[in-house]
Amino acid sequence: VTSIEGEKVICQIDNTGELRSRAGVNLPGAATDLPAMSDKDKVDIKYGMTKDVDYVAASFVQNGEGVMEIKNYIQQCAKELNWPPTKPLPLLISKIESMSALANFDDILDKSDGIMVARGDLGVELPLQQVTNAQKEMVAACNAVGKPVIVATQMLESMAKNPRPTRAEVADVTNAIYDGADCVMLSGETAKGKYPVDAVRVMNEIILGAEGHITSGGIGGISHKRFEGIASIEGAIAKAAVTAAEQNKDDTKAILVLLTDNHNGSTAATSKLPTLVSAHRPQVPILVFCPNAKVGRQLMIYRGIHPVVMGMPNEQDDESQRIDKAVQDATAMGFIESNDDIVVVTVEKNAELGQTATMKLVTVP
Missing domain, CATH: 3.20.20.60 (Phosphoenolpyruvate-binding domains)
Known part of the structure; x- marks a missing residue:
């Protein structure tokens, strides 16, 4: 910059090149x-x-x-x-x-x-x-x-x-x-x-x-720096789910996370459990069964998450029925098959306990 005249900036060109319209202007080191x-x-x-x-x-x-x-x-x-x-x-x-x-x-x-x-x-x-x-x-x-x-x-x-x-x-x-x-x-x-x-x-x-070259322990490949988790029930459940999948890594094919309501309007950022599972970088797909498409779309930015819109459960459906439906959907999509082991995490609202999260190890029938 050689001078400033009102709203005009007079510059000296130091290099040859093409000058185009609507190009961004950078001011390295300048506070704006x-x-x-x-x-x-x-x-x-x-x-x-x-x-x-x-x-x-x-x-x-x-x-x-x-x-x-x-x-x-x-x-x-x-x-x-x-x-x-x-x-x-x-x-x-x-x-x-x-x-x-x-x-x-x-x-x-x-x-x-x-x-x-x-x-x-x-x-x-x-x-x-x-x-x-x-x-x-x-x-x-x-x-x-x-x-x-x-x-x-x-x-x-x-x-x-x-x-x-x-x-x-x-x-x-x-x-x-x-x-x-x-x-x-x-x-x-x-x-x-x-x-x-x-x-x-x-x-x-x-x-x-x-x-395909990344491993959980770094043997024979690259190991991610692991997420340490957060001090909460959801953080503990997420870490336990990934640990369970890795300890049985030869047979465990997926982690299923069931969000059984819309968390009173919470977003992917505040519906923490699926994102915490992703943060631990498991080496298996994370299938997140969402109550609506909006939550599912916002979760797609996280590594390893495959959202599935399940919709709101019927009041008469118990946890086992919801898990059965999720397993059927995951099988139909080709993520798992009969006799595979999976880790299933459910997140739901309870009138007396508030939000609860549970983890189960399930063998696909």
């Missing part, structure tokens, strides 16, 4: 006082809620205060839209794209429902050699508290023009899985690339290959 939401952002959030979006991804979050400002606005929109009290609100993913966000990361993580490691802008804000370290540290921090984390940007960038990725890109995606990412995300590859379907297929193949 931009609001957490622009007027356009507010319009978009409210419009998205009328279309029942499950998540809102907030760009250039600076601190936890900005996260809460967006969450409060979502609450305000819910009132204006007469949002049903038992319907989960959209959850908030904070995109980490600046040095200020990194400096305030713990506060942002605490107040967010999930994190996106947005490496494109982060690579402009940080020295390139620090981006990988920042990614690993953020993924580990999210794993430690059981919150979902997305690694994004330029994962298969060459596939925007070519039908096959570079070997370095394959290694990049693989290492994000090894780090403990819940999701890896494509952007330009599918938004404007020549091979969008191939990019998704290749990404899926890389994920399956990486996950």
